[in-house]
Amino acid sequence: MTKQNVPELYLDNQVCFPLYAASRLITKIYAPYLNELGITYPQYLVMLTLWQYGEQSVKTIGERLYLESNTLTPLLKRLEQKKLIMRARSKIDERTVLVSLTNKGREMKEKAKEIPGRIVESFDDKTITEEEISIFQKTLFKLLVVLNNKRNGNNLLDNLDLNAPGLAPR
Amino acid sequence: MTKQNVPELYLDNQVCFPLYAASRLITKIYAPYLNELGITYPQYLVMLTLWQYGEQSVKTIGERLYLESNTLTPLLKRLEQKKLIMRARSKIDERTVLVSLTNKGREMKEKAKEIPGRIVESFDDKTITEEEISIFQKTLFKLLVVLNNKRNGNNLLDNLDLNAPGLAPR
DNA sequence: TACATTTGAATCGCACACGATTTAATCGAT
DNA sequence: ATCGATTAAATCGTGTGCGATTCAAATGTA
Numbered sequence: 001m002t003k004q005n006v007p008e009l010y011l012d013n014q015v016c017f018p019l020y021a022a023s024r025l026i027t028k029i030y031a032p033y034l035n036e037l038g039i040t041y042p043q044y045l046v047m048l049t050l051w052q053y054g055e056q057s058v059k060t061i062g063e064r065l066y067l068e069s070n071t072l073t074p075l076l077k078r079l080e081q082k083k084l085i086m087r088a089r090s091k092i093d094e095r096t097v098l099v100s101l102t103n104k105g106r107e108m109k110e111k112a113k114e115i116p117g118r119i120v121e122s123f124d125d126k127t128i129t130e131e132e133i134s135i136f137q138k139t140l141f142k143l144l145v146v147l148n149n150k151r152n153g154n155n156l157l158d159n160l161d162l163n164a165p166g167l168a169p170r
Numbered sequence: 171m172t173k174q175n176v177p178e179l180y181l182d183n184q185v186c187f188p189l190y191a192a193s194r195l196i197t198k199i200y201a202p203y204l205n206e207l208g209i210t211y212p213q214y215l216v217m218l219t220l221w222q223y224g225e226q227s228v229k230t231i232g233e234r235l236y237l238e239s240n241t242l243t244p245l246l247k248r249l250e251q252k253k254l255i256m257r258a259r260s261k262i263d264e265r266t267v268l269v270s271l272t273n274k275g276r277e278m279k280e281k282a283k284e285i286p287g288r289i290v291e292s293f294d295d296k297t298i299t300e301e302e303i304s305i306f307q308k309t310l311f312k313l314l315v316v317l318n319n320k321r322n323g324n325n326l327l328d329n330l331d332l333n334a335p336g337l338a339p340r
Numbered sequence: 341t342a343c344a345t346t347t348g349a350a351t352c353g354c355a356c357a358c359g360a361t362t363t364a365a366t367c368g369a370t
Numbered sequence: 371a372t373c374g375a376t377t378a379a380a381t382c383g384t385g386t387g388c389g390a391t392t393c394a395a396a397t398g399t400a
Contacts, residue, residue: 015303016196016289017215018310021236023193024357025317026186031359042386045187059348066191069349071387078385095348095395119186127316128309133185136309139302140188146297147195194387201389212356229378239379241357248355265365265378 029122033115037108043079044112046072046099050085051109055100057090066148084108199292203285207278213249214282216242216269220255221279225270227260236318254278 027041034044042065049056049064058076062068076099079085084105090096197211204214212235219226219234228246232238246269249255254275260266 014307015310016200017218017235018307018314019189019193019196020211020215022310022314022317023189025236025314025320026189028358029317029320030186040385041190045190048187057348058350062348065187066195067386068388070351070389073350075386089349093348093396097349122320123316125316128312132309132312136306136313137184137188139298139306140185140192142298142302143306144188144192144195146293146295147192147199150195150199150292198388210355227378228380237356238358240359240381243380245356259379263366263378267379 029119033118037111038082042075046075046079047108050099050101055098057096057098061099199289203288207281208252212245216245216249217278220269220271225268227266227268231269
């Protein structure tokens, strides 16, 4: 990508805006399904990390979702109000708040399991092939690594948690 | 293929979350450059549409950015306070509010022109090739079409404004 | 052991997003 | 021409995001 071709608006408008728009539209696709569970998309992501990894600190959740306490603390309080999670100071390190699932939170996982399938169904329109999505996902993943490293001001790939929900299988 | 491995979890967690995360990280990349101009990323997108198309209604801006008046009205009022735009009811249709650039808003374009190049520079790290980005952009574009059609509940591609900023060149 | 530094959450203020509703203007079928 | 339906903005309430700051706990170093 030479400077010459960039003049006005390549990555800028060709990628950044569509990414921003697609992200919002996808959240809207989830909304009706998540409404049935009574949670929002960001809250769903927190639940996903808890279902996958179990009890963990606010900081750890933040590293996995690329969010910080200023966003997570209020969000977690809302999940707590809904009796889906519990928050408790760690006995070992009083600075740390450990987040864990309640029974109600664990039970929600069963209902939530249907969601991915229902989302994929709604994309089953042959416009985009599975292979295309696969390639797309790989680049998206790389992009996330680059962006995350820019943000942290280093060149290590180590910073990306490969086990973050949705970043790697399993 | 067991339920566990079904591509279901695929689009869901493999694409949706990274898309959400990448979108936010990209906004953060823009922040320092936009700070120099005193505007936010969504405000920058509105300015882009005005620079590209000139005077247009709130509804039209919304169609181009996939936003509605509940988001745009307050945002436009902030741009108006900054003396970058003007808002005026249309004489022809009193329901419509026409948004246009002030001189200050027009002048900002010159400064803003540098931004795309500076953004692209920060991606010039060889991790992602130009071809990869090109393919990525194509799929992203298709995705946007599919998502937008889902949202509007029809199968026409016509709904997507191919001239939306960043969706197609020129 | 003191004590400055670092760290993890929380808090604060502002700006989106967006579902739902309201208001005013226009359209359209009779 | 009338009046119900539609349309464009605005308004309202809730929930993120995030930069900046605060606070308390833990850490490192003299």
